[in-house]
Structure formats: C-alpha cells, structure tokens
Amino acid sequence: MSGSSPTIENFPKPKFITGGCLCGSIKYRADFPEDHDFLHQSRSCQCTQCRRGTGCLFYVAHTVPLGNFTYLTPTTTLKNFYATPGIQRGFCSNCGSFLYWRHESRDEIAMAVGTVDPEFLSDFGFALANTAGDNVWCENEIKGVTDGMIGKERGIKWATDSKGVRM
Numbered sequence: 001m002s003g004s005s006p007t008i009e010n011f012p013k014p015k016f017i018t019g020g021c022l023c024g025s026i027k028y029r030a031d032f033p034e035d036h037d038f039l040h041q042s043r044s045c046q047c048t049q050c051r052r053g054t055g056c057l058f059y060v061a062h063t064v065p066l067g068n069f070t071y072l073t074p075t076t077t078l079k080n081f082y083a084t085p086g087i088q089r090g091f092c093s094n095c096g097s098f099l100y101w102r103h104e105s106r107d108e109i110a111m112a113v114g115t116v117d118p119e120f121l122s123d124f125g126f127a128l129a130n131t132a133g134d135n136v137w138c139e140n141e142i143k144g145v146t147d148g149m150i151g152k153e154r155g156i157k158w159a160t161d162s163k164g165v166r167m
C-alpha cells in the first residue's frame with residue numbers, strides 16, 4: 001500500500017481475503033460481513049499451546065463467522081489437532097502450516113493471519129492484524145521481545161485468557 005500509514009481511526013478494509021498453507025494443498029477464502037468489526041475481531045495469543053502450534057512467539061488471529069469461511073480446494077490434507085478438548089487447531093498434514101483455531105461450540109473461526117495471501121496482507125494487513133481486540137496470555141510475554149509488540153496502546157491485554165485476570 002502506498003500513502004499514509006493506517007491508523008485505528010482510518011484503515012483500508014477488505015471485502016474478502018484468500019489464504020492457504022505453505023504447500024498450496026489447502027486454500028481458503030473469508031468474506032467479511034457488512035458490519036464486520038475489524039478491530040474487535042483482531043486478537044493475539046502467547047500461550048504455550050499457540051507457541052508450539054505456530055512455531056511463533058505469538059499467534060495473530062482474525063475471527064470471522066464460520067459460514068463466511070470457505071475452502072477453495074479439497075481438504076484432504078487438513079487435520080485438526082486437539083491440545084485442549086473441543087478446541088480445533090487446523091493444520092496441513094503435508095506442509096505443517098497452522099491455519100486456524102476454533103472452539104467447536106462457537107460458530108466462528110480464528111484464522112491464522114500469517115497464512116493470508118501476501119497481496120491481501122500488503123493491502124489489508126492492518127485490518128487483519130491490528131490486535132485491537134483481546135490479547136491473551138500476556139503473562140508469557142518474552143521481556144524485551146514480545147512485550148513491546150501488542151496490547152500497549154490498543155486492545156485489551158489479559159494476563160491469562162479472556163476470562164482471567166486483566167493486567
């Protein structure tokens with residue numbers, strides 16, 4: 001994107017995005033509802049499960065209604081891992097890409113923003129990854145590394161999960 005940097009007050013919003021895994025076996029599309037809240041639906045997690053699952057110090061998620069998320073390919077290599085009962089961590093069994101987190105009792109899916117196609121990330125990365133929603137498990141922050149990255153000036157920073165103690 002050219003021009004000024006996006007801010008919380010003013011940033012470009014996509015109508016849809018596409019994404020996929022590293023080997024290309026799984027591609028998906030998310031269409032955003034008319035009234036989609038790009039700030040509240042952008043979250044992060046620094047729990048040990050998300051760290052191990054993604055291989056990254058924090059997981060940047062963007063949540064959409066389940067009905068707005070569709071696959072553009074067969075899902076023969078898609079597998080769910082359950083680190084916690086009832087919580088799916090979707091990944092490609094061919095290349096290992098972590099694609100989403102999903103609570104089975106909720107009609108929504110938290111896409112792993114790192115798997116969004118680069119042309120959408122370059123234009124709409126702020127809309128997807130602003131982390132102005134809940135930022136959980138901040139008690140696991142790595143001092144001097146992840147503690148300056150999220151939840152400082154925007155979003156809600158939780159010590160544990162969003163039902164736990166607020167920092």
Ligand SMILES: [Zn+2]
Nearest residue numbers: 021023092095
């Ligand atoms: Zn793959």
Ligand SMILES: [Zn+2]
Nearest residue numbers: 045046047050
């Ligand atoms: Zn987590």
